[in-house]
Amino acid sequence: MRSSEVDYVFPSTPGKIKIERAHKVNRQFHRCLGIFASTSSTMFFWVLFVIVLTASYISFVNSGSRCFSSPASVYDGVEWQKRVRTSAQIHRSNGLSVLVTGAAGFVGTHVSIALKRRGDGVVGLDNFNNYYDPSLKKARKALLNSNGIFVVEGDINDARILAKLFDIVAFTHVMHLAAQAGVRYAIQNPHSYVHSNIAGLVTLLEASKSADPQPAFVWASSSSVYGLNTKVPFSESDRTDRPASLYAATKKAGEEITHTYNHIYGLSITGLRFFTVYGPWGRPDMAYFSFTRNILQGKPITVYRGKNGVDLARDFTYIDDIVKGCLGSLDTSGKSTGSGGKKRGSAPYRIFNLGNTSPVTVPTLVSILEKHLKAEAKKNIVEMPGNGDVPFTHANVSLARKEIGYKPTTDLETGLKKFVRWYLSYYGYNQDKPV
């Protein structure tokens, strides 16, 4: 991969490559200088030296500042700090103060608003990357702002911004929803999964364990960790060592990584295995969303089918149920026990399935959409390609019910009706906004 491509894919990766490149330029410059000095007058040499050194310094500073998603000065402003503090303010007794990563994402937006509405303090963090249409993320940000939630534009890989945020606010909880999502996209861009779901996770855990007081940490794992399991429904104690995609592997790695931070530093950890979450303000890369767009535009949709003509099925879970699961997890998370890099006792480590408990096939999903959209889909049925998909998912949520009071209440028919209503109000029948 060319370096320009690396810069594009990883906008916030600390700029080791660039800094090294700047040093290399300096070294080459000094080598040339030696040759040049021997043949020129001292005066000319020093004038040239000062000019070139200045240019070299400016170039170095510029390359350094590009290495981070945002210059530090943006975060140091009095006005900026005031916005962070105001957004984090708690307006109920025993309320929480939550740092929500991926706040301008689908689940992040809904969870942030639900927390704010019940009087908790919320500060959002989002890098607004272009995995899917950033204008949808900007629209979600506007919605969050109108609910009194400030979303900081920054990346979970940027340790400086994280340290700054923990410096300004004593967060009681981190709700970590920022991730590279999507099962099949991992074939095209594997490194983006490692960058966000592993490197970014570790950077955020480092900041969380160093914070004083340490927050409790609740984060989004995925139903995809069950991989090639055939035992249904999926329970938390089932095997998760046979992932079918790199996406699933990074989520499984996240479960192991968070365990070490729980073990060594006493961070309270709750991992939530989300099962194909859908609903208003959803993700355009997901099947229910792209099918809706194509059906309305009269374009064909591709429906994958499993081996021997078996339909694929998903335990599609409505966003409002997921939000209840997230809030229930935050409320019951228990305290972290560490400070100054040492733990004082054991802290909770929990993993819960958040699913709907009633899988629906993909062709049924399509016919529900056809009904709500009053339009027929042009179906192109093909065998499921070997790109990371699993044939079915099905959640057992008894543990989540017992521990956090989770009880899904929205069936796919009802949830899709709400989604379609939102879709038409947001994009209109003519769909003049990009998706």
Ligand SMILES: O=C(O)[C@H]1O[C@H](OP(=O)(O)OP(=O)(O)OC[C@H]2O[C@@H](n3ccc(=O)[nH]c3=O)[C@H](O)[C@@H]2O)[C@H](O)[C@@H](O)[C@@H]1O
């Ligand atoms: O629950 C999860 O763990 C995962 O759920 C979704 O992943 P997925 O279930 O694959 O959701 P979709 O991409 O919406 O696909 C749903 C179903 O439609 C099928 N599909 C998808 C796309 C398409 O063009 N045609 C098609 O038939 C897929 O094979 C799958 O069976 C999310 O995209 C992941 O981020 C999340 O972690």
